[in-house]
Amino acid sequence: MIVSETSTTHCPKCQAKRLEESTECIRCGIIFAKYRPGLARVPVSPPLSLCACSRWLGTAKEWLIESDITTETMTFYGRAVVFVAMVWWGWTFITTPLETNYTGESFLHLINLPFHEAGHVIFIPFGRFMTILGGTLGQILMPMICLGTFLIKTRDPFGAAVALWWTAESMMDIAPYINDARALDLMLIGGVTGKETDGHDWNNILTMLDLLEWDHRLAHFTYNIGILLMLASFLWGSTLLLRHYRRLSG
Numbered sequence: 001m002i003v004s005e006t007s008t009t010h011c012p013k014c015q016a017k018r019l020e021e022s023t024e025c026i027r028c029g030i031i032f033a034k035y036r037p038g039l040a041r042v043p044v045s046p047p048l049s050l051c052a053c054s055r056w057l058g059t060a061k062e063w064l065i066e067s068d069i070t071t072e073t074m075t076f077y078g079r080a081v082v083f084v085a086m087v088w089w090g091w092t093f094i095t096t097p098l099e100t101n102y103t104g105e106s107f108l109h110l111i112n113l114p115f116h117e118a119g120h121v122i123f124i125p126f127g128r129f130m131t132i133l134g135g136t137l138g139q140i141l142m143p144m145i146c147l148g149t150f151l152i153k154t155r156d157p158f159g160a161a162v163a164l165w166w167t168a169e170s171m172m173d174i175a176p177y178i179n180d181a182r183a184l185d186l187m188l189i190g191g192v193t194g195k196e197t198d199g200h201d202w203n204n205i206l207t208m209l210d211l212l213e214w215d216h217r218l219a220h221f222t223y224n225i226g227i228l229l230m231l232a233s234f235l236w237g238s239t240l241l242l243r244h245y246r247r248l249s250g
Helices: 048-066 073-095 107-122 128-153 157-179 201-208 212-249
Strands: 008-010 017-019
Touching (some): 107 157, 157 201, 201 212
């Protein structure tokens, strides 16, 4: 008796054994003649940059938004009053032209002034240029330090949003000072103008950098950065206030 042997091979997709003459796989059902390995679905991992971006966004959301879990009713009403004041006063700053020096004549200018003068003293060890620039740095760094404290130490994002508003106002307060670098018309602390003394901070800073003719452009750039930061504080504060309201009503 002669016994014929039938050769076998394997399915290219699931590797199940199959007879050479068979046209489809008995396990996965593919048609061998139509199967194209290149068309098989291969899982693709997301790019590392997207993963890193997602982690950063998640961390930012946690610190800036989700860390606020306050459910106190009186705290909500207090925040609402502060937020209305922020928007009302801030919108006045935004819509008032830089050249009017409205920010420099506001009550907050008196709040910024001690930090401005302290900045000059703090930066004395770093040389004359940094001593002059230190006034501006001190005025901006103080609200930024408050912002960091609210976020990291007290975990109060709404307080940090208010501090961001203050940072924006400080930048807008500095802009008229920069804008006056050549004209030297602004009245200084001693009751005299820059023309009657040896100039003022930004006249000296831009002169030392040989950028005095850039005073108006730099002033408007600083003012516009302040506007953007102030609008960001509105958005941040309103988001936190809305989430707080939903926690109360829920």
